[in-house]
Amino acid sequence: QITLRESGPTLVKPTQTLTLTCTFSGFSLSTSGMGVGWIRQPPGKALEWLALIYWNDDKRYSSSLKSRLTITKDTSKNRVVLTMTNMDPVDTATYYCAHRGGAASGNYYFDYWGQGTLVTVSS
Amino acid sequence: DIQMTQSPSSLSASVGDRVTITCRASQSISTWLNWYQQKPGQAPKVLIYAASSLQSGVPLRFSGSGSGTDFTLTITSLQPEDFVSYYCQQSYTTPYTFGQGTKLEIK
Numbered sequence: 001q002i003t004l005r006e007s008g009p010t011l012v013k014p015t016q017t018l019t020l021t022c023t024f025s026g027f028s029l030s031t032s033g034m035g036v037g038w039i040r041q042p043p044g045k046a047l048e049w050l051a052l053i054y055w056n057d058d059k060r061y062s063s064s065l066k067s068r069l070t071i072t073k074d075t076s077k078n079r080v081v082l083t084m085t086n087m088d089p090v091d092t093a094t095y096y097c098a099h100r101g102g103a104a105s106g107n108y109y110f111d112y113w114g115q116g117t118l119v120t121v122s123s
Numbered sequence: 124d125i126q127m128t129q130s131p132s133s134l135s136a137s138v139g140d141r142v143t144i145t146c147r148a149s150q151s152i153s154t155w156l157n158w159y160q161q162k163p164g165q166a167p168k169v170l171i172y173a174a175s176s177l178q179s180g181v182p183l184r185f186s187g188s189g190s191g192t193d194f195t196l197t198i199t200s201l202q203p204e205d206f207v208s209y210y211c212q213q214s215y216t217t218p219y220t221f222g223q224g225t226k227l228e229i230k
Contacts, residue, residue: 037219039167047159047167047210047221060217063124096166107173108214109157113166 002026004114022097033103129222146211155215
């Protein structure tokens with residue numbers, strides 16, 4: 001059974017760096033085809049794709065946020081970490097991590113999600 | 124980046140109705156299109172992947188179609204639990220962009 005859980009601060013100040021950790025179980029990020037992504041959702045707004053890291057350490061980022069984002073993995077601890085620099089109140093959102101499924105068929109989608117963590121940016 | 128445009132942004136319907144939500148990509152994405160359902164306070168859940176493949180456990184009243192740039196999600200015989208939000212997402216190329224969402228409301 002695949003599970004994911006996000007953890008990190010619930011409140012950050014403007015200009016600070018946000019560090020979120022996704023701890024997962026039920027799969028290994030060292031297995032070919034695996035991927036873990038981050039998605040966020042401001043209150044009452046749409047989902048926004050942020051970043052994705054693959055089993056081979058390939059990393060992909062949102063074009064608009066690329067300069068502020070870093071995604072890394074610790075395969076031995078089953079963790080993926082997302083850092084976002086220079087936080088602003090507009091970055092207030094629920095941040096989700098998710099397992100990228102469909103590798104076997106080549107149809108990629110997020111099939112398992114964490115429950116999300118609300119991060120508020122305020123002084 | 125590929126832009127995904129969903130319509131309508133909100134939709135009123137009644138229990139038992141059939142509804143269709145549309146998603147248009149800014150360039151051809153073949154059938155690399157997924158649909159998610161999101162209930163208030165919950166993470167999204169995948170309903171349809173590869174444009175028309177029903178995720179395991181999803182009721183048969185949900186169906187998807189389309190290819191290229193134009194896609195639809197159809198829900199037949201709406202149930203009370205279906206009045207939530209829906210999002211399309213392309214997985215043709217990163218960034219895997221989402222549509223702006225459709226909120227389905229009870230008439």
